Amino acid sequence: MSNATVSVSIPRLTERGRVTQARVVLSEWTKFVSLRSTRWSLGVGSLLTIAFPILFAVVTASRWSHMSAGDRAGRHPLDIALAGVNVAQLAIAVLGVLVITGEYSTGMIRSSLIAVPKRLPVLWAKLAVFGTVSFVLMIPLVLIAFFASQAILSRHHILQISFGDPGVARSLLGGALFVTLVGIFALGIGSIVRSTAGGIATFAGVFFVLPPLMNVLPTNWNNAISKYLPSDAGRQLFSLHHGAHSLSPLGGGLLMLGYCAVAVAVAAVLLVHRDT
Amino acid sequence: MEETKFVLTAEARAVIRGYGQIMIEATKLTKDYGEKRAVNDISFTVRPGIVTGFLGPNGSGKSTTMRLILGLDAPTAGDVRVNGKHYRDHASPLHEVGALLEARSVHTGRSAYNHLLALAQTQGIPRRRVNELIDLVGLHEVARKRAGQFSLGMGQRLGIATALLGDPATVMLDEPVNGLDPEGVHWIRNLLKQLAAEGRTVFVSSHLMSEMALTADHLIVIGRGRLIADMSVDEFVQKASGALVRVRSPEATRLRELVLGPHVSVASSESGVIEVEGLTAEQIGEIAASHKIVLHELTPVQASLEEAFMELTRDEVEFKPVESGVTEREELAA
Incomplete structure (x- = not known):
């Protein structure tokens, strides 16, 4: 039966390459840039990061003459410059979840793990590509947000701050880092729950539902616990005010990094051991 | 001068083409999903140079076995190796096994070109190879369209x-x-035969016996996760057909009395025709000759592959839809 008419010519492949981490990173880069969801999330995240500071700067400047002294004292130029970061984190987190759950919902994960059956290089490559893109994109965005909002405020001679002032560069860098870490945490969550809806819901629960829930607790409990939540700890990276009930920028940043490490570690163990 | 004809074995062809030792070897392979045993203690070897059909009713464990071979699922017990190693341990996996799964395995938002490119890049397969294959399968026109369409x-x-x-x-x-x-089906059949002729190991699952009859040389048959048969297509038909011989004779009734015996049964569907089970055509012919009975027809009846399959898997088909959760599992996961 095997001496059939041969009508298909299959080209041969002369080279025989091995799977390497660098090659898997290149593959993940191709996957990342070839999806609309990537462009949408990054586009929306970028827009929010810049648009909110500009909007807040315009509103603050126009309302300044009507504001009370206390109101004016409560304004800080960095809060305005980084106003977009709090919103952009959601767009980046959704993308972080999608980077991995998009593969599970479409079945692409099977192709990915057949190509890279050791599995872990896929997770590391996704983290590297997504983390690098988020950080490299956020740096110019927070700088644009800072200088744009300052330019608007300076025309009204209010709320002036220099990039060289203490804590300013650190806060801006921290804002970019915060968004990146939030995205990585979301990617870890997505990899654990393996469903887009579940991943986004879990992320939103931890970052947006848990913190206000703490207000139900007695105040001293709330003060003791809240600062250790990922959202509060991470926010210290770009926050200028560090009260008695918040961690230092370094402490908060390290704790946020720890949350990311735990999420990624659990994701890695499950990726290797679960059936796909 | 006498002409010498060299006949290469499939293994020899495989070595010449640089594939080395190539085969799939499953040993006591078992997989449970919760209470359900999807694959039950099956052992088989898939050899190079021929098309091996993997046959079984829907939900019989074919897809699960393939996932186990690829390391997508871990076996509950037993072992399966591809080309001498666990699939996971190969340095260039796509060079060892090329797989098409039944379940969808493509991101719907990505173009065919980018899908192939991303997979190729994991092991340094050049971009030109992606274009060659897009042309080969006839997707050139739509290669930049999203696969979801x-x-x-x-x-x-x-x-x-x-x-x-x-x-x-x-x-x-x-x-x-x-x-x-139909054109695509024809294309696939030729492709499978060519891949085997090149010395590759070709393992193809189907629940359609008729399809296997046209392409496969060897069959591995499973039902309810158990191995039912592992033999050549010819053997399979012979084993399942009970060596039925149809005899047409004006003295059919007399012949019937003569051939009947402890291991011989005779049936008749029309007058003048009997179907004898338990004797070969030669034996019947000799009995007829010795009694001077005229025969108008003496035909060994071979069961079709389809009938053979039905016969062998009759007890293995799962009638309760509740239990056929193996293929459904994929939809749940998706």
Whole structure:
């Protein structure tokens, strides 16, 4: 039966390459840039990061003459410059979840793990590509947000701050880092729950539902616990005010990094051991 | 001068083409999903140079076995190796096994070209190879379209291109003709035969016996996760057909009395025709000759492959839909 008419010519492949981490990173880069969801999330995240500071700067400047002294004292130029970061984190987190759950919902994960059956290089490559893109994109965005909002405020001679002032560069860098870490945490969550809806819901629960829930607790409990939540700890990276009930920028940043490490570690163990 | 004809074995062809030792070897392979035993203690070897059909009713464990071979699922017990190693331990996996799974395995938002490119890049397969395969499977026109817009047949062609990306020594296709038009089905049959002729190991699953009859040389048959048969297509038909011989004779009634015995049964569907089970055509012919009975027809009746399959899997088909959760599992996961 095997001496059939041969009508298909299959080209041969002369080279025989091995799977390497660098090659898997290149593959993940191709996957990342070839999806609309990537462009949408990054586009929306970028827009929010810049648009909110500009909007807040315009509103603050126009309302300044009507504001009370206390109101004016409560304004800080960095809060305005980084106003977009709090919103952009959601767009980046959704993308972080999608980077991995998009593969599970479409079945692409099977192709990915057949190509890279050791599995872990896929997770590391996704983290590297997504983390690098988020950080490299956020740096110019927070700088644009800072200088744009300052330019608007300076025309009204209010709320002036220099990039060289203490804590300013650190806060801006921290804002970019915060968004990146939030995205990585979301990617870890997505990899654990393996469903887009579940991943986004879990992320939103931890970052947006848990913190206000703490207000139900007695105040001293709330003060003791809240600062250790990922959202509060991470926010210290770009926050200028560090009260008695918040961690230092370094402490908060390290704790946020720890949350990311735990999420990624659990994701890695499950990726290797679960059936796909 | 006498002409010498060299006949190469499949293994020899495989070595010449640089594939080395290529085969799939399953040993006491078992997989449970919760309470349900999807694959039950099966052992088999899939050899190079021929098309091996993997046959069984829907939900019999074919797809699960293929997932176990690829390391997508871990076996509950037993072991399966591809080309001498666990699939996971191969340095260039796509060069070892090219697989088409029954379940969708393509991101719907990505173009066929980028899908293939991303997979190729994991092991340094050049970009030109991606273009070659897109041309080979006839997807050139739609290669830049999102795969989510593909028809079932186009998706299947993309799956074939994915499977052949690494010029694999072993090709494993789960229900490859599903959703293809007659032309596509014909194309797949030729492709499978050619891949085998090149010395590769070709392992193709189907629940359609008729499809296997046209392409496979060897059959591995499973039902309810158990191995039912592992033999050549010819053997399979012989084993399942009970050596039935049809005899047409004006003295059919007299012949019937003569051939009847402890291991021989005779049936008759029309007058003048008897169907004898338990004797060969030669034996019946000799009995007739010795009694000077005229025969108008003496035909050994071979069961069709389809009948053989039905016969062998009759007890293995799962009638309760509740228990056939193996293929459904994929939809739940998706």
